[in-house]
Amino acid sequence: xxxxxxxxxxxxxxxxxxxxxxxxxxxxxxxxxxxxxxxxxxxxxxxxxxxxxxxxxxxxxxxxxxxxxxxxxxxxxxxxxxxxxxxxxxxxxxxxxxxxxxxxxxxxxxxxxxxxxxxxxxxxxxxxxxxxxxxxxxxxxxxxxxxxxxxxxxxxxxxxxxxxxxxxxxxxxxxxxxxxxxxxxxxxxxxxxxxxxxxxxxxxxxxxxxxxxxxxxxxxxxxxxxxxxxxxxxxxxxxxxxxxxxxxxxxxxxxxxxxxxxxxxxxxxxxxxxxxxxxxxxxxxxxxxxxxxxxxxxxxxxxxxxxxxxxxxxxxxxxxxxxxxxxxxxxxxxxxxxxxxxxxxxxxxxxxxxxxxxxxxxxxxxxxxxxxxxxxxxxxxxxxxxxxxxxxxxxxxxxxxxxxxxxxxxx
Amino acid sequence: xxxxxxxxxxxxxxxxxxxxxxxxxxxxxxxxxxxxxxxxxxxxxxxxxxxxxxxxxxxxxxxxxxxxxxxxxxxxxxxxxxxxxxxxxxxxxxxxxxxxxxxxxxxxxxxxxxxxxxxxxxxxxxxxxxxxxxxxxxxxxxxxxxxxxxxxxxxxxxxxxxxxxxxxxxxxxxxxxxxxxxxxxxxxxxxxxxxxxxxxxxxxxxxxxxxxxxxxxxxxxxxxxxxxxxxxxxxxxxxxxxxxxxxxxxxxxxxxxxxxxxxxxxxxxxxxxxxxxxxxxxxxxxxxxxxxxxxxxxxxxxxxxxxxxxxxxxxxxxxxxxxxxxxxxxxxxxxxxxxxxxxxxxxxxxxxxx
Numbered sequence: 001x002x003x004x005x006x007x008x009x010x011x012x013x014x015x016x017x018x019x020x021x022x023x024x025x026x027x028x029x030x031x032x033x034x035x036x037x038x039x040x041x042x043x044x045x046x047x048x049x050x051x052x053x054x055x056x057x058x059x060x061x062x063x064x065x066x067x068x069x070x071x072x073x074x075x076x077x078x079x080x081x082x083x084x085x086x087x088x089x090x091x092x093x094x095x096x097x098x099x100x101x102x103x104x105x106x107x108x109x110x111x112x113x114x115x116x117x118x119x120x121x122x123x124x125x126x127x128x129x130x131x132x133x134x135x136x137x138x139x140x141x142x143x144x145x146x147x148x149x150x151x152x153x154x155x156x157x158x159x160x161x162x163x164x165x166x167x168x169x170x171x172x173x174x175x176x177x178x179x180x181x182x183x184x185x186x187x188x189x190x191x192x193x194x195x196x197x198x199x200x201x202x203x204x205x206x207x208x209x210x211x212x213x214x215x216x217x218x219x220x221x222x223x224x225x226x227x228x229x230x231x232x233x234x235x236x237x238x239x240x241x242x243x244x245x246x247x248x249x250x251x252x253x254x255x256x257x258x259x260x261x262x263x264x265x266x267x268x269x270x271x272x273x274x275x276x277x278x279x280x281x282x283x284x285x286x287x288x289x290x291x292x293x294x295x296x297x298x299x300x301x302x303x304x305x306x307x308x309x310x311x312x313x314x315x316x317x318x319x320x321x322x323x324x325x326x327x328x329x330x331x332x333x334x335x336x337x338x339x340x341x342x343x344x345x346x347x348x349x350x351x352x353x354x355x356x357x358x359x360x361x362x363x364x365x366x367x368x369x370x371x372x373x374x375x376x377x378x379x380x381x382x383x384x385x386x387x388x389x390x391x392x393x394x395x396x397x398x399x400x401x402x403x404x405x406x407x408x409x410x411x
Numbered sequence: 412x413x414x415x416x417x418x419x420x421x422x423x424x425x426x427x428x429x430x431x432x433x434x435x436x437x438x439x440x441x442x443x444x445x446x447x448x449x450x451x452x453x454x455x456x457x458x459x460x461x462x463x464x465x466x467x468x469x470x471x472x473x474x475x476x477x478x479x480x481x482x483x484x485x486x487x488x489x490x491x492x493x494x495x496x497x498x499x500x501x502x503x504x505x506x507x508x509x510x511x512x513x514x515x516x517x518x519x520x521x522x523x524x525x526x527x528x529x530x531x532x533x534x535x536x537x538x539x540x541x542x543x544x545x546x547x548x549x550x551x552x553x554x555x556x557x558x559x560x561x562x563x564x565x566x567x568x569x570x571x572x573x574x575x576x577x578x579x580x581x582x583x584x585x586x587x588x589x590x591x592x593x594x595x596x597x598x599x600x601x602x603x604x605x606x607x608x609x610x611x612x613x614x615x616x617x618x619x620x621x622x623x624x625x626x627x628x629x630x631x632x633x634x635x636x637x638x639x640x641x642x643x644x645x646x647x648x649x650x651x652x653x654x655x656x657x658x659x660x661x662x663x664x665x666x667x668x669x670x671x672x673x674x675x676x677x678x679x680x681x682x683x684x685x686x687x688x689x690x691x692x693x694x695x696x697x698x699x700x701x702x703x704x705x706x707x708x709x710x711x712x713x714x715x716x717x718x719x720x721x722x723x724x725x726x727x728x729x730x731x732x733x734x735x736x737x738x739x740x741x742x743x744x745x746x747x748x749x750x751x752x753x754x755x756x757x758x759x760x761x762x763x764x765x
Contacts, residue, residue, distance in 0.1 A: 039566040043591045061569065065592030089569075089585060092743045098595070098602070098680075113738035114708065120680060121602060143738060144708025150683045167708050174683050195705075219705060221696050222685040223677065249704055249711035249727065291703060294696050 024048035024070075031056035042066050053107055055080040061089050063112075069099045075107025078131035078161065085112040093118045093148070094132075097125060105129050111136075116162070118148040125149055126156045126407050134164030138187050138245045145171040146188065149178075151224070156407045158182050166245060167252050168193035169210070172200065174224035179403050180205060189246040190215045190255065191237070196225045201403045202232045211244040212255040213237030213279070218265035219251060220289065220298035228267035229400040237261055238277045238313070244321065254290070256281040256320035265289050267303040270399055277313025281324040282335045284310070286359060288343035290323075301343055306397040308362035312337040327372060330386050336368035342375065342387075349375050361393040369393070441470055441494055446516050446541050455537055455552040455561035460492060460518050465558040466530040467520055472497065474634060475620075476627055478613035480652040480665040483750045484521065485584055486574055488532060492518040493609065495636040501609075503628075503639035505647065506691065508606040515542040517606055523574050534558050535570065536588045540598070540606055547604040549594035566590050577752070584747050596744050601678045612690055613669065615648035649690060652756060663760035664690055666753055670742060686717055699728050700764070707731075710739045720764035729757050 027041050027049060035058055041051050048070045055076040060083060066073065075081030085094045092114035097104070100123040108131035109116045116132035119125045132146035146162030149155045150173040161184045162169030169188035172178050178200035185191030191207030193215040194200045207213035214237050218227040237260040246253040255262065258280025263269050264287050276283035284307060289300040316335030319328040327335055340359050348357075361369060371387040442459045445452050452458065462468045467490045469475060474493050481489060495501060496514035503509060511517075517540040525533035534554040541548045552561035553568050567590030573581040589596075598604050614631070617624040628646065631637035640646075649665035650657035668690040674681035675688040684705055687697040696702045699717030704710070704727055712730040719725035731741035733754045740749070 036566045039590055043565055062567070062587070062590075062593075065590075065596065067592055067595060089587075089737055089747070092738065096596075098599075113736075114710075114743070115706075120683065140709055142709075144706060144710075148706075150706070167706070171706075173706065219703075221702055222705060223682055247709040247711050248713040249715045250707065251703065251705075292701075293703075294701065 024050065026050045026052055028052045028054065030054035031058050035060055039064065045071050047071070050074060053081045053083075057082040057084055059084050059087055060094075061087050063088070063093050063114075064095045066095065066097045066102065067099050070101045071099065072103040072105070073107070074103070074105050077106050078108050078129055081107040082110055083107065084110045086110070088113045093143070096120065097122055100124055102126070103128065107131075108133065110134070112143045114143045115148045116143060116146040116165070118145070118150065119152050119155075120150055122149065122152040122155075124154040124406050125152055127158070127160055128156070129159040131161045131163075132165075132169075133162070134166075136164070138164055138166075138189075138242055140166050140245045140247050142166040142245075144168070144250070146185075147171070148173070149175055151175065153177055154405050154407065155179070156405050160184070161186075163187045165189065166247065167250055168215070171195065172197055174222060175200075176224075177403050177405060179203075179405055179408075184208075185210060185213075187242055189242075189244055190252045191240070193217060193252070194227070194230060195219060196222055196227050197230070198224075198227065199229045199400065199403050200231070202230070203234045205235045207235065207237045208239045209242050210240045211242050211246075211257045212252070212259035212262055213240045213276075214261045215252065215255065215259075216261075216263045216266055216269055217251065218289070218299075220293040220295035220300070225295075225298060226267065227265070230266060230269045231400060231402075232261060232269070232271045233273045236275045237279065237283075238275065240279050254321070254323055256324035258282070258315070258318060258320055258324075260284055260315070262287065263302050263305055265298075265300055265302055266305075267299070268397065268400060269302065269305045270397070271305070271307045272309045274310045275313075276310060276337070277315065279315045280318035281316065281320050282327060282337075282339050283312050283315045284338045285327070285341075286339070287341040301345060302359070303357040304397050306360045306362075306399075307338060308360075308396070310363060312363075312367055330372040330374075330377065331370040336370045336388070338363070338367065338369045338390075340369075340371045342371040342373040344375065346375075355395075356397065358395070359393055360395040360397055361390055362396060363390070441472055441516070443496055443514055446494075446514055447543055449543075451541075451548070451550045451563055453563050455539075455563075458516070458539070460494065460516070460539075464560070465528075465534070467522075467532070467534070473518070474631070474636070475618070476609070476614060476631075477618060478608045478669060479616050479649050480613070480662075480669050482607075482669050482745065483753060484745045485586065485748045486576060486750070487521040487523060487535065490520040490522065490532075491608065493631075493636065494518070500636050500638045501631075503611065503637055503641070505611055505641075505645070507600075508609050509611075509637065511542045511606070511609075513542055513544055516540065517609065523572075529558065534561070535572070535586060536564075536568075537561050538589075538594070540604075547598070547606065549591060549598060549604060551588050551590075551594070553588055564588055564590075567593065574748075582748060587745075587747065589744065593744055596680060597673045597742070599673075599680050600676075607669070607673045612647040612649045615646050616651075647690070653752065659756075659760055659763060663756055666756060670753070674742070699726075708738070710741070712739065718761055718764070721762060723758040723761040726761050729754065729761060732757055 050072040053075040094109040094112035097119040103126040105128040134142035144167035155178040165188040168190035169185035176198040182204040191210040195217040260276040260279040260283040369390040376384040494516040499512035501509040520537040522532040568588040570586040614627040652666040667688040672689040734740040
């Protein structure tokens with residue numbers, strides 16, 4: 001049996017929190033109850049409780065924090081229940097979750113000064129049917145990330161919509177066992193970004209009108225690095241035509257407008273069955289980490305990337321920024337559907353790359369490709385032209401097993 | 412300016428010492444049950460931490476202390492106290508906060524200088540960290556206008572007020588009393604609520620007690636509330652960040668340690684940044700030198716690295732300490748103003764870095 005508490009009874013719940021209720025409570029809140037009640041509910045909520053947010057709009061001056069395990073926060077819908085942080089004066093994000101077994105669903109977070117909804121160190125965390133939006137549209141003053149699990153495990157993101165993030169709409173960082181599906185990311189710098197993650201499935205998503213659609217990155221000098229076993233499939237990454245509005249200094253600030261899918265570093269990345277169209281710079285690009293770094297444990301080049309069964313529409317006709325120009329200079333315009341920078345470790349450049357570390361491509365016959373051979377180009381600029389023969393990359397890699405999450409298990 | 416500040420600190424310390432002396436043997440006593448109760452009392456007085464709350468005179472068994480270099484919180488004055496139950500003691504640790512026994516309390520009052528108030532201080536809030544069986548619990552109490560009582564604020568509070576600046580003058584701010592969840596935003600190590608200040612390196616200097624100055628660690632040991640203190644040598648110490656006779660690097664590192672490293676450490680809330688600013692961090696990249704931001708967003712301020720040696724204007728770390736804008740400023744909790752002396756210190760530190 002669940003205790004049902006009306007808004008009026010919340011004070012009672014808070015008054016007796018020390019009494020040790022064994023049963024899960026439902027805490028019902030409406031905007032008329034005021035923001036203090038909402039803040040108190042997030043603080044005093046106990047393991048297993050559900051916070052039910054009624055329709056309407058809360059205006060919050062400070063971020064919310066959820067630190068109790070097993071809590072569900074459920075609104076009346078991503079358009080109906082809105083937590084607005086337009087007047088935020090403190091905290092880095094709108095909602096921060098630091099506990100395990102948490103479900104966030106059916107509400108919206110708008111106009112946070114920093115990130116939208118963040119989870120740090122959570123195990124089994126679900127973001128479902130949420131909307132995170134900066135309502136003024138793309139602006140470098142918008143927060144960096146919309147939905148932002150980091151250092152988390154068993155992450156499920158589904159049915160969310162993110163608009164206006166000045167870094168990545170859906171950003172999963174330094175996490176393990178991740179599913180991002182059936183979500184919409186638009187008008188962000190990066191639509192969906194998986195960074196320094198182990199085992200991620202990204203599928204059924206729409207990434208449109210971002211600067212770059214879907215990014216799979218691995219960066220140095222971080223507690224978790226060496227991202228691996230990533231599947232990106234059955235997504236649409238189209239019309240990514242928003243000029244890059246990331247504040248300079250961030251790695252996505254270098255992503256050219258009109259990038260469909262970009263793989264930077266990482267091991268064992270599978271890109272298949274996606275639909276790419278109207279990406280002005282390039283549909284799929286595979287590249288090394290471009291900056292100097294000091295980290296002996298970091299692998300700066302992608303290891304084992306398999307691209308197959310994707311469909312490609314118009315693209316590559318308007319290469320953007322320095323990276324786009326660099327590519328176009330090597331490949332000509334329109335830029336081919338798939339571009340690899342051709343960067344390997346120097347010993348490999350002198351000899352060969354082991355089979356499991358190579359790039360493999362199996363696409364329809366009319367798919368265009370270029371290996372820009374950037375190392376050779378820099379060392380011997382007068383003699384090297386790109387390798388455009390896609391058949392040189394025939395072959396395949398064994399696919400990682402699907403990510404299995406407790407959230408998807410029966411019951 | 413430093414000399415003047417030190418003098419004013421000494422005057423206040425002297426006043427506190429006189430008051431302490433005057434109330435020795437006061438009947439006030441700490442209520443151990445209130446510290447251990449699962450439900451916090453609604454009023455601060457229920458703990459019995461103070462013999463005279465308005466003057467911040469502690470009850471018997473409650474000892475004042477201060478870290479050598481403090482956290483900056485909008486120029487607030489702080490009065491810190493430690494209470495360890497009779498017959499118990501905290502265990503010394505060379506690096507981390509001491510391990511306090513169940514029933515201990517750390518008490519920190521935030522106040523501003525105000526000539527018209529008793530003791531020259533307007534009390535704003537008192538935060539308590541209570542060591543219970545399950546771990547530390549954190550609560551904030553906000554003082555009433557008469558400064559006779561403080562009331563529990565679970566959801567925190569925003570208090571519009573004017574605060575005195577160190578260079579003179581007043582500044583209007585919205586003072587933020589943290590809610591319980593925000594307390595953990597800083598007081599967390601490996602997911603567990605943890606004190607920050609009571610570490611060996613912060614307490615290892617002479618504090619102006621009523622009976623005269625004495626090394627705090629020695630005093631804690633002789634008072635029986637700290638065990639395991641090494642006999643001699645090997646105890647780390649940070650300098651006073653405002654002490655211009657101390658090495659620049661140590662002053663900057665001391666400031667970063669107490670202001671940033673509770674989050675920016677491998678076990679802290681900002682572990683994912685890879686920027687680690689603890690006192691003993693040796694890896695230059697982890698300290699931010701040549702390190703690119705990972706999740707800074709607009710906090711990066713168009714700059715490429717956390718610290719560009721020799722160039723404070725190209726260093727994100729300086730930019731974020733200088734900012735007072737939510738979403739940019741660091742630390743992100745506990746302040747709405749920036750501290751120009753800290754900015755100057757960090758600027759000099761980075762400028763002289765090779």
